Amino acid sequence: MTTPDDRTLTERGLAPTGRGRVLLIACGALAREILDLRAANGWDHLDLHCLPAILHNTPDRITQAVVDAVEKRRAEYDDVFVVYADCGTGGQLQAACDRLGIEMVQGPHCYSFFEGNDRFAAHAEEEITAFYLTDFLVRQFDAFVWKPLGLDRHPDLLEMYFGHYEKLVYQAQTDDPALTEKARACAGRLGLEFERRFTGYGDLETTLAEV
Incomplete structure (x- = not known):
């Protein structure tokens, strides 16, 4: 199956022609x-x-x-x-x-620019024990978190990886109740408290608007 990883919009016939691209x-x-x-x-x-x-x-x-x-x-x-x-x-x-x-x-990672770099930096030290998920990572939790860490094969590693975390913060780009419940379930699997924080697109949107 072809995804945006495989072809540009030009190759898919969706990109504009002319200058300013x-x-x-x-x-x-x-x-x-x-x-x-x-x-x-x-x-x-x-x-x-x-x-x-x-x-x-x-x-x-x-x-x-x-x-x-x-x-x-x-x-x-x-x-x-x-x-x-x-x-x-x-x-x-x-x-x-x-x-x-x-x-x-600009920013250290997507969790920062989704929330807004200034806002994220203001509470970063207070949330040193927070584990973050975005919409993408909630959808792909098994493929990008659970399996790469080997937790599907060695659940005993959970304490080693997440024993020092206290809560899972779901940074929601969209208002999707199904994703929220899936994120809550991810927190449960990790043994963490759950917090949903609606960020929208944050600095990603403002940055692309300038582009």
Whole structure:
């Protein structure tokens, strides 16, 4: 099955033609949100190419994957924008974008820019024991959390991984009762208190509006 990870909107016949086109190189975990924002705001000049979301499990590979995608496609566009935050690259992604002369989303990770970087930073120290999920991670909890940590095979590891966490914060991009209940169930599986925090698209929306 083909997903936004596999083809750009141009290749799917959905991208506009003419000048002023911008290529978004984005994390696959943000595909649905970016496409929703693009459609809602009529941002037809934005073309989306997503890298596999599973790269977040190996953040040392993100920077090179982004660089390769930029170098392969930038000649087709008037501008390129990287829709990743630092995402565990230790500043390497920002340094690479600076070398390439392109901009990227600001913030340490998507949890921060969904809530708003300033707001997230204001309470980050108080929530050092919080584990965050977004809409994407609630939908993909087993594939991106449970199985990669080996909890499907070794449930005894749960205490080692999550013993120091106190609550699960579900940052909801959409008002979906079914997702909320699934997030609540994820908290139960991890043995954590549950909090739902509606963030909408946060700084992702304001940043793309500027693009």
